[in-house]
Amino acid sequence: MKLRLTVLSLTLAGMAMGGAAQAYDRPSGVFYDQARVVDVRPVIEVVRVAAPGQECWTEPVRHVQQTGPDTGVYTLTGTIIGGVLGNQIGKGNGRRAATAVGTVAGAMIGSDMARSRQQTRVYTTHEQHCRTVERFYEEERHAGYRVTYRYRGQEYTRTMAYDPGDTVRVRVAVDPAD
Numbered sequence: 001m002k003l004r005l006t007v008l009s010l011t012l013a014g015m016a017m018g019g020a021a022q023a024y025d026r027p028s029g030v031f032y033d034q035a036r037v038v039d040v041r042p043v044i045e046v047v048r049v050a051a052p053g054q055e056c057w058t059e060p061v062r063h064v065q066q067t068g069p070d071t072g073v074y075t076l077t078g079t080i081i082g083g084v085l086g087n088q089i090g091k092g093n094g095r096r097a098a099t100a101v102g103t104v105a106g107a108m109i110g111s112d113m114a115r116s117r118q119q120t121r122v123y124t125t126h127e128q129h130c131r132t133v134e135r136f137y138e139e140e141r142h143a144g145y146r147v148t149y150r151y152r153g154q155e156y157t158r159t160m161a162y163d164p165g166d167t168v169r170v171r172v173a174v175d176p177a178d
Contacts, residue, residue: 029174034167035151043159045143048136056130065121074114075107082106 086102087095148157149168160168 031172033151033170033172035149035156035170037147037149037164037166037168038155039146039148040163041146043143043146044140046138047141049139051135051137052132053135054130055133056128058126058128060124061127063123063125065123067119067121074110076110078106078108078110078113079103080106082109 082102082105083099084102085106086098086100089098089102144159144161145163146157147160147164147168148155149164149170150156151170151172
């Protein structure tokens with residue numbers, strides 16, 4: 001009977017120590033246990049987020065437009081008329097020179113006549129221009145949980161990616177002190 005009581009006492013003592021008894025039996029000195037969670041708080045961080053947008057504006061644009069007769073037609077007509085007149089004025093070898101001078105003078109007169117009949121029209125239009133710009137805003141995001149748990153009378157706090165619930169699995173390592 002006394003032997004049964006001793007075995008029962010040793011068995012109960014081993015169960016009370018739980019995982020701690022296992023740590024000393026393992027060569028690595030590491031075991032896992034459960035700790036009671038005493039507080040869980042969400043961790044919120046503020047993040048700066050880029051959002052591309054478009055920025056547009058309107059600018060006035062000045063236009064200059066020439067209207068009226070074509071200067072090429074007037075210049076060609078003046079060249080022909082000047083050449084004919086120069087040809088009729090000159091005699092002998094001077095006829096060629098008079099024709100050349102009449103041609104050049106007629107071209108210049110025709111070009112000047114065309115320019116004097118042209119009108120300049122100035123007007124303004126408004127053109128829209130756009131560009132892409134980066135705009136930023138701040139956003140709150142969930143970054144995890146700040147978990148406080150108690151193991152063997154000591155409190156520990158860690159940030160975790162999930163809410164562990166009422167208990168958290170802990171890794172216990174036992175090493176000899178030097």
